[in-house]
Amino acid sequence: MADVEVTKPLSGLLNGIAQMVYYNKREITEELLKNELYPEMPLEEFKALYEKMKGLVKSIATADMDHAQLEAFLTAQTKRQGGIGLSAEQAAALSRFWKSQRVRVRGSLLAQSRWEPSLRGLSWRVDLQTGDSYGNTVHRGPVALMELELGRDGQDSDFVCLEFDETKVNQVLKKMADIQESIDRIVCRT
Structure with a gap:
């Protein structure tokens, strides 16, 4: 007792x-x-x-x-x-x-520990324009289209569409590599 x-x-x-x-x-x-x-x-x-x-x-x-x-x-x-x-x-x-x-x-x-709004989904594609609406040949480089689905817990999603040319894609990839390198440095220290 x-x-x-x-x-x-x-x-x-x-x-x-x-x-x-x-x-x-x-x-x-x-x-x-x-x-x-x-x-x-x-x-x-x-x-x-x-x-x-x-x-x-x-x-x-x-x-x-x-x-x-x-x-x-x-x-x-x-x-x-x-x-x-x-x-x-x-x-x-x-x-x-x-x-x-x-x-x-x-x-x-x-x-x-979760950031809000958070990334719920991501889809992307690469488009290559071969001509304009008049049938003329256009030599524009590839374009990456990325759609981000963002949302807060318990709420509907918002969508953001981004368009990148080859230069911008390379800049994003470089930034992502820098971020990964920073994370790796921090993880290695602990």
Whole structure:
């Protein structure tokens, strides 16, 4: 029975932290969590518990820990000394919380990291004009036509059509190569 009395408010605290940090529920506040879940706990003690749990949830979420990683992480946390470690009940509550919230938290993190509007689709073709409407031969170079489908989540798409001559295509390809090179440099550093 004592285990349930300890983990029920802690489960509520973990869910409240997720509501605030990952699900943008502005009505959930640190003060509300304190008053509803830990009314008898001194404010400084609650703040320490709140910050500790918030930090642990962020660490777990940032690493998107699977079951094995989570268990290893929680085991290491329970072995920490000096009041900074976790109790077995706290570790169990974190484990239950993450098992039930992992998919939703991950989805929230992905949604928060997405740029809007986003590219939903791209189609292209190359046209070569061989004559004008009067039957005259025209020697204009190839033209690349690109259609971008852009949109925000839950809204209809907008379409943008771009036309490039050979010079512009080469400039775009050069810029894309520069971007890829920059990404490769950053990735190699980490």
